[in-house]
Amino acid sequence: MTASSTFTPTPSAPGGLPLLGHAHLLARSPLPFITSLRRHGSVVRIGIGTTPAYVVTDPALTRRVLVTDAAHFAKGGKIIDALRVFFGDGLATVADGDTHMRNRRQMQPMFNKAHIARRGAAMIDRVGSLVASWKEGEARDVYADMNDITLAAFLVALFGTDLPENLQGDFTALMPAIMKGTIRQTVLPSWITRLPLPANRAHAERVARLRHLIDQAIDHRSNTLDTGGAEEAGCPHAKAAQEQEGLFATLLTAVDPLSRQQLQDEAITLLTGAIETTGTTLAWTLYEITRHPGIEQRLREELDAVCAERPLRYEDLEKMPYARQVLQEAIRKYGPAWMVTRTATEDVDLGGHRIPRGADVVWSPYLHQHDPAYFPDPEVFDPERWSPGRAGATRGSFLAFGDGRRKCIGENFAWSELQIILATVLRTWPRLELASRPPAPQAVVTVKPDVIRLAYYGSGQRETGGTPGK
Template sequence: MSAPTASTTPTPTAPGGWPLIGHAHRLARDPLPFITSLREHGSVVRIGIGPTPAYVVTDPALTRRVLVTDAADFSKGGKIIDALRVFFGDGLATVADGDTHLRNRRLMQPMFNKAHIATRGDAMIDQVREMVGRWRENEPRDVYADMNDITLAAFLVALFGTDLPAHLQGEFTALMPAIMKGTIRQTILPPWVTRLPLPANRAHADRVARLRALIDQAIDHHASSGRSAAAEVPADAEGCPHAPAAAAERVGLFDTLLSAEAQLGRQQLQDEAITLLTGAIETTGTTLAWTLYELTQHPDVEQRLRAELDAVCHDRPLRHEDLDQLPYARQVLQEAVRKYGPAWMVTRTATRDIVLGGHRVPKGADVVWSPYLHQHDPDYFPNPHHFDPDRWNAERAPTTRGAFLAFGDGRRKCIGENFAWTELQIILAAVLQTWPTIELTSRTPRAQAVVTVKPDTMAMAYSRVKQAAPSA
């Protein structure tokens, strides 16, 4: 990166800022049109978040320098991260850069390799199919709520195993929506407001404390379950190829971290579990809701997707080993991730006075990058508001990957990306296999930028009666 003394040009300031609040009114009123409009003003654009300046990077090549090439000059931080850290501690997504982050990431990495995730695949499929099969036919349902509930249940099975007590799973399911709502509130309010002893602040703190207690119970149960599973394997079954798989199904991915508890400590285990839960639910649930919506708007895409599922699975339920044979399903999901996020604004903090794209950024300033902005860049994604899964086929994908930053990049890239794709494919397949017809019953949803880009409303009805194929 250029030295601070290098020749620089004045950083353009976005128009429309107000005294004291800067561009906060635009970020609150029309955040997505505002953030994408900044591309017109330059590769780095200054905005005001309240009285504090922030520097928005609109060029994906510069964002990759922030995340990869010159990552040491941009630490994990900024308003969003600071707000999350207050309540969720130093989990992998919020802990500061340095030795602690590197150690914890190294300890957690085995949880998320493809082979380890595969041990959880069929248990997740069973959980999801059971939940989706309970829906009543032709009854309008809140898609966003359903997808978040299913995502949480599948993730709990993957994380803690198949024998998590029902009362713990029920409390997690009841608690997490309120936790996520409170977390979003904390990120958009001024820090001094979140520190006041207001009822909403106290309620959020109480819920987070309860979540930590639930995680403690799940960890203790998980640890004892793992020991029991090992003890229950008969001596004459040691050579049986199914014994390790059965034990893995019961204990779940979190067993990897339990073996490192002496290095991490109980507080850190809690922080990591909270980070995994909050990071996995909202983003995955949002993506699935938008994917189902797009299928209702593009019957040709839905028909092609169902045909691929039928060709691979025929009349049987999906199995984990089928996922690699569903390339079009992956394209559909990747296009939903591109179009809707999952996160729309992410922050870093400049660790020194630096020059970025010919503009001086002072030490301590927030540097903002937006997956949504980059993934709607017409230079990389022609007609970016159109839903086109074929952007991701083998011929076209290489020209689009440079601006696809939904999972970040570099040393802070989302550790759970492999898991996210697996869970997305499992849930989408389960819905389509269980329900031959899906129909939007609400008005067209509008995108709301909070932490993720979520629908303001979305209801669908499901039928086991096959819909007629669209005419040519």
């Protein structure tokens, strides 16, 4: 939709400084600043340095950017450009066009519900063994634990149950530093990230090491598939081999296969998405549970009603609607993403505001999901918002997974992984206690906690794949 000749003047946010624009506010108090823009209009102009950007505060207009008029708002902008250095041309960062559509079609079968269900038992076993290994009463870094567990579960799902232990260990050791470096690259000016500084060189070396690990995992999976390819459909080993292979086998056996570089890019994108957003959500969820005994009790009652004394099964997840409500409220309250960018491909009329060609257009899941017009008392943690009788009122304003043709391809997987990990923690440990001060949210790529430490107690654990404290 090309821009019209009559426009509503686009208001500028107050507080801008020469040369810096609003960068100092985005750096010092990003969440209060981004949510404050709502009161200035449905589209608000800010300065990121000397570059203007247009923040969309109305969820209906954001849906136009993502869905209705998506052809005029390409995947791009400062955040995407910075992430592209790390992700390459994975689904999250590749430009709109034939390559994106081709790769998305190739990957879509990996994330249908039936395909994910085949990985359910392996994920439950892996998560259970890790959660049961924690020492009773030890104050643990919840954010680090949740990132480690989500990575371990996703590695099992992505590359299969027979991934060599040394590769699993290398991934686990490398990814926290990779994520820290990627965040640094995102928030710093591009000219700084291009300098031959020690931190930049170290990050580049880690990324190269990660790509080497992914190559090894791909080769391992390819060799296994080649070895098992001659097995007849009725062979008793065929089912076991199929259970081992993992989601990534779908790409390796595609009729129109991706190049090795594309396989690396997609694996990095999937791993990073699985860790950062899922781990952040779980950390905030466990924190909120410690603050709300009534919510914790109801979660445990639901788990008991579904599982009784037996281990968790994948098919149990759909029978636990309250657990999903709790997780959805954590996603709603804490983001997880707080700022996402698009680039206008031509002069566009957006709600009567002129968006010039090449301008960054910013939308914020955090801003929309704290809009009191859709979420009364947005700072209150209230899972009942998502009960069947009330959830309809929020339609169109919950955008944590995006929307339109660039909507997160792994949403189904994310819900499964979130529910598996939450259920496993609660069934393994009968009591959780906050062992640190209340956390403060930090807006980096996601809205992460600055610190959360929990202690886990209880010797009356059920069978979950291990014995706590052992």
